[in-house]
Amino acid sequence: QVHLQESGPGLLKPSETLSLNCIVSGGSISSYYWSWIRQPPGKGLEWIGYVSHSGGTDYNPSLKSRVTMSVDMSKNQFSLKMSSVTAADTAIYYCARDLPGGDDALDMWGQGTMVTVSS
Amino acid sequence: DIQMTQSPSSLSASVGDRVTITCRASQGIANSLAWYQQNPGKAPKLLVYTAFRLQNGVPSRFSGSRSGTEYTLTISSLQPEDFATYYCQQYYGSPLTFGGGTKVDIK
Numbered sequence: 001q002v003h004l005q006e007s008g009p010g011l012l013k014p015s016e017t018l019s020l021n022c023i024v025s026g027g028s029i030s031s032y033y034w035s036w037i038r039q040p041p042g043k044g045l046e047w048i049g050y051v052s053h054s055g056g057t058d059y060n061p062s063l064k065s066r067v068t069m070s071v072d073m074s075k076n077q078f079s080l081k082m083s084s085v086t087a088a089d090t091a092i093y094y095c096a097r098d099l100p101g102g103d104d105a106l107d108m109w110g111q112g113t114m115v116t117v118s119s
Numbered sequence: 120d121i122q123m124t125q126s127p128s129s130l131s132a133s134v135g136d137r138v139t140i141t142c143r144a145s146q147g148i149a150n151s152l153a154w155y156q157q158n159p160g161k162a163p164k165l166l167v168y169t170a171f172r173l174q175n176g177v178p179s180r181f182s183g184s185r186s187g188t189e190y191t192l193t194i195s196s197l198q199p200e201d202f203a204t205y206y207c208q209q210y211y212g213s214p215l216t217f218g219g220g221t222k223v224d225i226k
Contacts, residue, residue, distance in 0.1 A: 109163060111162055
C-alpha cells in the first residue's frame with residue numbers, strides 16, 4: 001500500500017521560504033504525477049501544482065512566481081518550495097498522487113502538515 | 120480558471136436519507152470531475168472520478184452523474200460515517216480547481 005508523508009518546518013516568519021518534502025513509501029515515484037494542495041484553517045482546497053516523475057511541472061498561476069517543485073528519484077520523494085511567504089500562506093499542506101492513466105484526480109494523499117506563518 | 124460552484128454549502132440530513140450535492144462548472148469539462156470526502160482533521164479521500172467511476176473500495180451507495188455542465192454526487196442512503204465535508208474538483212483545465220465544499224451534518 002502506497003503511503004505519502006509530508007515533512008518540513010511548521011512555523012515560518014514572513015518573507016522566509018517554505019520547504020516541504022513528501023516521501024513516498026510502498027511504491028515507486030516513477031510513472032506518476034505528484035501534486036501539492038493546501039487548505040487554510042476552516043477553508044477549502046487550493047491546488048498548488050504538480051511535478052511529474054521526470055521533473056516536468058505545472059503550477060497554479062496564482063502562486064507560480066513563488067513556487068518550485070522537484071522530484072528526487074533516488075530518495076523516492078518530491079519537494080515543494082514557496083518563497084516570500086506571508087500570513088496568507090498559513091495552511092495545511094498536502095501532497096498527493098494523481099491517478100495513473102492520465103486522470104488528474106488525486107487517489108492517494110498524505111496526512112497533511114500544518115504550516116503557520118507568523119512573526 | 121474554471122470555476123466550480125458547489126451547492127449547497129451545507130445540509131442537515133438523517134441516517135437513511137438520500138443526499139445530493141451539485142457542482143456546476145463555468146465551462147465544459149468533459150466529465151473530468153472528481154468527488155472527495157473529508158472528515159475533520161483528515162486528508163480528503165477520493166470517492167468518484169471521471170464523473171461516474173467509483174474509486175476502489177468506495178461503497179456503492181455513492182454515485183456520480185452529469186447533466187450538461189452540472190455534476191452531482193448522490194448518497195443513496197446516508198450512513199453515520201458519511202457525515203463529512205464533500206468537495207468536487209475539475210481536472211479538465213489547469214489550474215485544477217475545487218468547489219467550495221458541502222458540509223453534511225446530522226439533522
